[in-house]
Amino acid sequence: MGFIHFLELILIVAILLVIGIPLFGKLKLKKLVEPVDPAIDEFKHLLVRKEETLISIKELEFDFNTEKISEPDYKELLHRLETEATGILEHLDQLEQESKKGKPHKSH
Amino acid sequence: MNDIGEFTLLVALATAIYGCIAYVMSARGNRIDLYLSADKTPFIVWACITISSICLWRAFLTDDFSLQYVWAYSNRELDTFYKVSSFWGGQKGSLLFWTLLLSTYMLVVYFQNRSKNLRVVPYAMAVMLVIVVFFLFLINFSTNPFERIPLPPEDGRGLNPLLQNYWMVIHPPTLYLGYVGFTVPFAFAVAALISKDLDDGWIRMTRKWTLISWFFLCMGNLFGASWAYVELGWGGYWAWDPVENAAFMPLLIATAFLHSVMIQEKKDMMKVWNMSLILLTFAMTIFGTFITRSGLIQSVHTFDEATLGYYFLAFLFVIIAACAALIIARLPLLKSANELDSFLSRESSFLFNNLLLLGIAFATFWGTIFPIISEAVRGVKITVGPPFYNQVNVPIGLALLALIGIGPVIAWRRATFSNLKKNFLKPVLAGLVAAIALFPVIPLGNRAEIYTYITFVLCVFVLVSILTEFYKVTVSRMGLHEESVVGALATATWRNKRRYGGYIVHIGMVLIFAGIAGSQAYGTHTEKHLQLGESFEIRGYTITYEKLVAVEATSIKTRIIAQLAVERDGKRYWTGHPEKEFYKGQNQPVSEVDVLSTWKEDLYMILADFREDESATIKVYVNPMVSWIWTGGWIIAFGTMISMWPDRLEQRRRLDRVRKQEQLFPSPAQE
Amino acid sequence: MKTLKVLMVLFVLVWISIVQVPDAGAGALLQDLENQLMCKCDDKCGKVLINCTCATSDKTRAKFSKMLESGLTVEQIVKMQVDEYGETVLSAPTKFGFNLTAWMTPFVALVAGGFGVRKVLQAWVGKKGECYSIETPAATSEISEKYSKRLKDELDGIEL
Known part of the structure; x- marks a missing residue:
């Protein structure tokens, strides 16, 4: 019985040590995450949108090749998607430039 | 050993509570020291629960009848195989087993996402820990599996013979893996709501988790059906028992979710809807547990000592209220430019798919709780049994079956009507041929037989429609790349695993529909x-x-x-x-x-x-x-495997994105 | 052709949900009874009679067979059972009075949901329609040279 109590004690001490050590280190002043920069979020979001739009164009081509959609519809949708995609590309470039201007030290 | 098992459960509870608080505080106060401290807790909690489970297993394997739970669910003569599965044979052990799976999932999530998105992950871990805390609380203070019998009896009471079947060894873990798995997407959804990171990041992060959970839930249901078929001895496999319904409803809602997230990924819309669906799926898993453990509704599945229902009910209400409040608070952020190109599009067919799936889920839910409503309103207890579910759900199910065939033919965004007509020609003709060919050979004497006839015709229609898709892509690849038929088919499927894996799952569904229809209408017995x-x-x-x-x-x-x-x-x-x-x-x-x-x-x-x-x-x-039903099940498993298989191109695209973002906005070095 | 098919399916669905084709034969009658009534054993197995395998269910089946042979109709036997055990003995809610809500609600919800989806679709497609009329003249506008080349490169980078 005594041995088991000893084991339990060791377990508790070990856990306290493991979760306690970071609290008493020198990390206190460091931040977990940088303050949210809306530009990053938007950039990230646009990258995803760009990819999805490009995939949509590919799928549209596929739908056209498998005759799910007529040529006029295809052309119109393609144009719309391409406009959307170029819009995103432009926006991405714009963000890129702004960030380079804003934080020259961080660009490469 | 039993002391250690009991003790580690308490330690796990304490650590989990600390973990929740520390994670939330670290995220709110933006403190890395607290985060690093909290970040040790998932592993500790998992280790403690695992040790405790090992202790319980040891007790079963060594016939330690000083534990009340072991005494109640095992005896000396029991096969070792079933001694292992007795672990989840009763209420106490099954809760511990649930917690074990949950903490294991949590550990995997922890290793997967440790340093990925520090805005969301701490909250997601906290949500999972809250759920772990709930279960650990029940285990520690209400249904302790390590409860002792002062004077240990010579032998145990033994496991219910009905549970001594190999399906019964596989069925509960599979179902639990599905049930518990939905905690992960749920936790990430809630975390996204709390941290206001409401992009579709949470969907991408948890897509695989949703598929895996869906897969296990689906297989769990089918294994349960197999068990009922070979073990209950009434010649059937599904009885619309409240607990079967409880496992069926989350499956339906998760299926709706799997389809509608595709619209969000493609078009960045329907954010509120998808959020609500995943929350509802999780709520349904808790509702299912409530039903099994409340003793409120009669069922073959209810545990002997079903006393925990009200804890689950309370937990359910807390979850629903909290989630609803969160969604409402974040509504302005969840707004999206909802627009569609056309009525005639895959998107709108998905909306109807959602409607029908939720329709079946609602009808099932309604039937499950109607006895309670009736007693409350009229004071008369009534029964809602199989005839109700069959009459209500079969027509909706048939509409859904038809939609499986219609969906693949309609293009995303906008389908051209004239092309649609042309593409439907073959499947519809095949359906008509089947209708004419089957008419003279199939008896059409009663409602079940007529439904079956319609089902068969629809199955042919759907099958032809899906196979045409495979045929088209194969032909188009053969034209472009000079490949053999098999090669072209395989590459095409492999190139777009999600789409064709999904179609394969649909083929499995068609077989299940056909199998159910055939066995319901044309069976005989003597x-x-x-x-x-x-x-x-x-x-x-x-x-x-x-x-x-x-x-x-x-x-x-x-x-x-x-x-x-x-x-x-x-x-x-x-x-x-x-x-x-x-x-x-x-x-x-x-x-x-x-x-x-x-x-x-x-x-x-x-x-x-x-x-x-x-x-x-x-x-x-x-x-x-x-x-056919079981074959359909294996085909579903195969299709899900394909669509879950890691996609090299997709991974490369993701890494590309991360690289681009890092180039432009180098993230500060993480400790 | 599609509308025709939909109409046909609808017609058939309505027809079969209204028309109850009576079954013939004593076996079928017994099966009908077994489907309509729950097993009433002491264990409260909670199963519909046709799905039950307990000893009580065997006795009940034998009893019903005798009753059918003695000339009682299915309806009469069901009524006797309801008088004896109350409404819980029925395997599904009756189709009148308050119990009708059990049957109606799912379909009402489905139809309401259907209208909801229609409205949502109308709203979402309508939005596009507005943009569409503005956009059509723009369809001729050219995407700038630079970006159309970029787009092409990016598209080539995506393999599907």
């Missing part, structure tokens, strides 16, 4: 009291009762086995051995059926009764097409 040597006929089979044998299998189990010769066209075809098993200390014997299964029909035999003079009552069912 019951005969026979003397040795007597025979009878059913559907062209001649069955002769040859002998009755008694076998002392173990000191507590006696098997009475009947031998039945099955002849077809004058030739001996098969020998069936249905039996009855008598367990010491159990009032009712258990029937072990014997089944001859072919693609056409199952010959299903039960030894219903026997007498001193060796005469016996034999019940025989002929269930057409049951094996």
Whole structure:
């Protein structure tokens, strides 16, 4: 019985040590995450949108090749998607430039 | 050992509580020290729960009847195999098992996402820990599996014989893996809501988790059906039992979710809807647990000591209220430019798919709770059984089946009507041909038979529609790349795993629909009291009762086995051995059926009764097409595997994105 | 052709949900009874009679067979059972009075949901329609040279 109590004690001490050590280190002043920069979020979001739009164009081509959609519809949708995609590309470039201007030290 | 098991459970609870608080505080206060401290807790909690589970398993394997739980669900004679599964045979152990799975999932998520998105992950871990805390609280203070018996008895009470079946060993863990798995997407959804990171990041992060959970839930349901079929001995596999419904509803809602997230990924819309669907899926898993453990509703599945229902009900209300409040608070951020190109598009077909799936889920939910409503309103207790569910859900299910066939033919964004007509021509023609061909051979005497006829016709339509898709892509690849048929088909499928994996799952669904329809309408059964040597006929089979044998299998189990010769066209075809098993200390014997299964029909035999003079009552069912259901299940498993398989191109695109973002906005080095 | 098919399916669905084709034969009658009534054993197995395998269910089946042979109709037997055990013995809610809500609600919800989806679709497609009329003249506007080349490169980078 005594041995088991000893084991339990060791377990508790070990856990306290493991979760306690970071609290008493020198990390206190460091931040977990940088303050949210809306530009990053938007950039990230646009990258995803760009990819999805490009995939949509590919799928549209596929739908056209498998005759799910007529040529006029295809052309119109393609144009719309391409406009959307170029819009995103432009926006991405714009963000890129702004960030380079804003934080020259961080660009490469 | 039992002391350690009990103790580690307490430690796990304390650590989990600390972990929740520390994670939330670290995220709110933006403190890395707290985060690093909290980040140790998932592992500690998992380790403690694992140690505790090992202790309980040890108790089962070493016949330690000083534990009340082991005494109640095991005995010395039990197979080692079933001693392992007795762990989840009762309420206390099954809660511990649930918690074990949950903490294991949590650990995997923890290793997967540790340093990925520090805005969201701490909250997601906190949400999972809250759920772990709830379960640990119940285990520690209400249903402790390590409860002792002061004077340990010599032998245990034994496991319910109905649970001594290999399906019963696989079925609960599979179902639990599904149930518990939805905690992960739920936690990330809630975390996204709290941290206001409401992009579709949470969907991408948890897509695989949703698929895996869906897969396990689906398989869990099918395994449960298999167990009912071979073990309950009434010739069927699904009885619309409240607990079956409880496992069925989250599956339906998750299916709706799997479809509608595609619209969000493609078009960045329907954010609120998807959020609500995943929250609802999780709420349904808790509702299912509530039903099993409340004793409120009669069912074969309810645990003996079902006393925990109200804890789950309270937890359910807290979850729903908190999530609703969160969604409402974040509504302005969840707004999206909802727009569609056309009525005639894959997107709108997905909306109807969602409507029908939720319709079936709602009808099932309604039927499950209607007895309670009736008692509250009229003061009269009533029963809502299979006839209700069949009459209400079958028409909706048929519409859904039709939609499976319509969906793939409609293009995303906007389908051209004239092309649509052309593309529908073949499947519709195939359906019509099937309708005409089947009309003279299929009996159309009652409602079930007419439904079955419609189902068959629809199945042909859907199958042709899906196969045409495979055919088209194969032909187009063969034209472009000079590949063989098989090669082109395989590459095309592999190139777009999600799409074609999904279509394969749909093929599996078609088989399940056909199997259910066939077995529901055209089955027959008979019951005969026979003397040795007597025979009878059913559907062209001649069955002769040859002998009755008694076998002392173990000191507590006696098997009475009947031998039945099955002849077809004058030739001996098969020998069936249905039996009855008598367990010491159990009032009712258990029937072990014997089944001859072919693609056409199952010959299903039960030894219903026997007498001193060796005469016996034999019940025989002929269930057409049951094996189609199981085959459909395996095809679904195969299709899900394909769509889950890691996609190299997709990973590369993701890494590309991360790289681009890092180039432009280098993230500060993480500790 | 599609509308025709939909109409046909609808017609058939309505027809079969209204028309109850009576079954013939004593076996079928017994099966009908077994489907309509719950097993009433002491264990409260909670199963519909046709799905039950307990000893009580066998006795009940034998009893019903005798009753059917003695000339009682299915309806009469069901009524006797309801008088004896109350409404819980029925395997599904009756189709009148308050119980009708059990049957109606799912379909009402479905139809309401259907209208909801229609409205949502109308709203979402309508939005596009507005943009569409503005956009059509723009369809001729050219995407700038630079970006159309970029787009092409990016598209080539995506393999599907």
